[in-house]
Amino acid sequence: MSERVDVSRTRIGDPFVLKIEELSGQNLLACYQCGKCSAGCPAVSEMDILPNQIIRYAQLGLTDELIRSKSIWVCASCLTCNARCPKGINIAEVIEALRQIQLRRRNDHIDIGKVKDPEMEELPPIALISSFRKFTS
Amino acid sequence: MEVAYYPGCTLKANARNFEDSALFACEKLDIEIKELSRWNCCGTVFSLSTDDLIHHMAPVRNLIRVEENGSNRVMTLCAMCYNTLKRANERVKADPESLEKLNRVMYKEEVDYQGNVEVVHMLELLRDEIEFTNLASKVIKPLNNLKVACYYGCMLVRPEGIGFDDIENPSVLEDLIHVLEGQPVDFPFKTECCGAYQTVDKPDIIAERTDQIINSARNRGAEVMVMACPLCAFNLDHRQKITRQVYSGFRGMPVLYFSQLLALALGCGTETLKFDLHYFNPEPILKEKGLI
Numbered sequence: 001m002s003e004r005v006d007v008s009r010t011r012i013g014d015p016f017v018l019k020i021e022e023l024s025g026q027n028l029l030a031c032y033q034c035g036k037c038s039a040g041c042p043a044v045s046e047m048d049i050l051p052n053q054i055i056r057y058a059q060l061g062l063t064d065e066l067i068r069s070k071s072i073w074v075c076a077s078c079l080t081c082n083a084r085c086p087k088g089i090n091i092a093e094v095i096e097a098l099r100q101i102q103l104r105r106r107n108d109h110i111d112i113g114k115v116k117d118p119e120m121e122e123l124p125p126i127a128l129i130s131s132f133r134k135f136t137s
Numbered sequence: 138m139e140v141a142y143y144p145g146c147t148l149k150a151n152a153r154n155f156e157d158s159a160l161f162a163c164e165k166l167d168i169e170i171k172e173l174s175r176w177n178c179c180g181t182v183f184s185l186s187t188d189d190l191i192h193h194m195a196p197v198r199n200l201i202r203v204e205e206n207g208s209n210r211v212m213t214l215c216a217m218c219y220n221t222l223k224r225a226n227e228r229v230k231a232d233p234e235s236l237e238k239l240n241r242v243m244y245k246e247e248v249d250y251q252g253n254v255e256v257v258h259m260l261e262l263l264r265d266e267i268e269f270t271n272l273a274s275k276v277i278k279p280l281n282n283l284k285v286a287c288y289y290g291c292m293l294v295r296p297e298g299i300g301f302d303d304i305e306n307p308s309v310l311e312d313l314i315h316v317l318e319g320q321p322v323d324f325p326f327k328t329e330c331c332g333a334y335q336t337v338d339k340p341d342i343i344a345e346r347t348d349q350i351i352n353s354a355r356n357r358g359a360e361v362m363v364m365a366c367p368l369c370a371f372n373l374d375h376r377q378k379i380t381r382q383v384y385s386g387f388r389g390m391p392v393l394y395f396s397q398l399l400a401l402a403l404g405c406g407t408e409t410l411k412f413d414l415h416y417f418n419p420e421p422i423l424k425e426k427g428l429i
Contacts, residue, residue, distance in 0.1 A: 025187040044332045046342060074342070077185065077332030079295040083304050096185035110338050122375070123337060124151035126217060126368045130181040130334035133192070 012060030020058050024099035030087045031055040037081035039093045047071035051081050051091050056095060072098045073109050073135070099134070109135035138266065140257075141208035142356070145218040146178050152367035152394070154411035158191070158216050159259060159396035165275060165403040166267055181217050182334075183224040190235055196225035197239055200254045200339040202247055210255040213260060214396065216366035220292035223256040223299050224392055227306055258293065260309050260365065260395070261301045269316045277404045280319035281426045285323055285398070286354035286390075287311050288329050290369040310363060310395055315355040317402040324361040326350045331372040343372045344380040349378070351390050351410045360422050363395045370394065375416040391419035 006123040011081070021028055022067040049057060049069045057066050066072070072095050102109070111130060122126070124136075148156040163170050176199050184192035199222060203211040213219040227237035232250045240249040263272065287310035294307050295301035302309050305328065311321035329350060332343040350373060354362055364370055374392035381387050397410050397419075407429055412420055424428045 002187045023186045023188065042332075042346065043342075045337075045345075072341075074335070076330055076333040076335055078183065078291040078333070080291075080328075080330065083295055090185075099190070099251065100186050109354050115337060122170075124367055125146040125178075126181055126215070127334050127336050127371060129146070130217070130368070131177060131337035133180060133182050134334060135338070 003055075004045055005060075005062055005065060006117060007060055007062075011063075014061045014063075016063045017061050019101065020094060020097045023100055024090065024093040026089050026094055028055060028059050028089075030061065030096070034086060036062065036084045036086065040080045040084050042078065042080065043071075043074045043076065046074040051075075051095070051110055053087070055091060055094060064093065067102060068097070068099055069093070072102070077134070103135075103137040108137055138167065138262075139171060139233065139427045141203050141211045141212050141264065142161050142170045142172045143176055143203070143213050143218060143222065145173060145180075145215045147367040148215060150317050151371065151414065154414045155367060155370075155394040155396060157411060158394060158400035159406045161409050162396055162403055163259075166272065168262065168267070169330065170207065170212075171208070173199070173206055179218045179221045181221060183221045189352055190238060191242075192227060193225045193235075194236055194239055196222045197229060197236075198243060198246070200226055200256075201248060201250045203254045204251065205348055207287060212257050214259050214365065216258070216290060216292040217368060218363075218367050219256065220299060226252075226254060226256055227299070230281055233288075235374060235401055243368070256305050258301060258365070260293075260313070262311065264309050269312055272313075273316045276317055276402045278397075278402050278428060280314070280317045280398060280402055281428060283319045283422075283426050283428065284322050284358050284360040284397075285314045285319045286324050286357070286359035286362045287314060287327060287395075288350065288354075288362050290364060290366050291328070291333070293365055294328055294355060307428045310365075313395060313399065314363070319398065322354065322357045324354045324357045324359065326353045331369045333368055333372070336368075336372050336376060338374060340379055341383065343376045344383045347373050347380040348384045348387055351380075352387070354364070355388065355390055359390065360426075361391045361393055361398075361419060363393050365395055365397060376416055389417050390418045391421055391422060392414065395416045401419060
């Protein structure tokens with residue numbers, strides 16, 4: 001990462017971090033940054049912040065960086081990270097919490113109206129329903 | 138053996154080849170399928186946030202239907218339905234307070250959900266109750282060493298405790314193919330995610346995964362790939378079209394539901410197998426092997 005991030009003691013444990021912990025049911029501070037989640041994640045090539053970095057950013061309360069990240073919409077909740085975390089952290093749930101925070105502010109990731117008709121016909125119900133469940137409020 | 142059956146939306150639409158072949162196989166194996174008289178979409182994905190109870194209502198309502206049908210367990214074919222129904226079931230069983238809340242919201246239902254239903258996948262029934270050794274005696278058309286890559290994807294195996302096989306190295310599909318006298322082909326991407334619903338707005342991601350997963354199986358000598366999820370099947374079969382456009386060397390491979398090969402081995406005709414629903418036509422390789 002070439003981007004510069006400002007780390008401040010005051011942001012650790014701020015309400016945003018507590019919200020993520022509450023929505024995900026995970027203890028963010030349990031993470032010791034081994035990187036196994038990112039090593040096994042099939043979506044890392046599309047991500048701007050890797051799964052282990054998402055946890056670190058969340059620990060540090062880097063709200064804007066997390067909310068703006070492309071990664072939270074690239075994760076397909078395949079749960080490989082959860083299966084491999086030696087500390088038992090459900091990383092996919094943390095990423096879901098970040099999506100939920102955006103969706104609950106009515107910041108939908110996809111616009112159903114803009115999915116083109118021929119694609120609608122081609123796509124099976126299982127694809128459309130899961131996409132709308134994950135990406136719209 | 139009689140079992141209640143929850144089909145799910147896609148099995149009645151794009152994946153009729155999955156349902157029809159599975160029902161054929163069940164009949165041959167003396168599994169009497171009782172489709173729920175009424176059911177709704179399971180929601181397709183289990184909600185992962187702690188406070189999002191409302192999204193567990195769709196799967197739990199289906200579990201009420203199972204109880205109403207006088208059953209205490211329900212079988213699914215679709216891996217995503219299996220995962221969503223089973224996880225919602227385990228979640229409300231473990232947390233009576235949330236079950237009570239859901240029952241209160243569904244006050245128009247004639248009965249409350251009591252938490253007495255068990256969710257099973259067809260592969261689980263075949264492995265644990267019919268047992269593969271007994272299945273062997275019913276095979277009338279052995280698969281003639283057809284080289285089969287068994288793809289599990291995510292929802293059959295994860296998370297631990299929900300999947301019914303080893304989380305990193307499952308083998309139920311390989312064991313089934315072996316009994317049908319096909320040749321299972323090991324490959325490193327059998328539990329790798331196909332990209333799932335990213336297919337709606339980011340098909341380029343699916344093209345990359347399809348290229349990787351299918352090529353890996355091809356390089357190990359596989360002739361076809363089998364799976365149990367209609368979303369994986371759409372991505373790994375129908376998305377071969379754009380994969381071909383993006384990756385010039387991509388050659389592709391026929392993708393089948395495990396139930397189609399099972400039905401074929403049990404004597405099923407091509408009409409029920411519905412190969413017209415596939416993008417990559419499996420008929421040439423099946424003809425070459427003398428299977429159709």
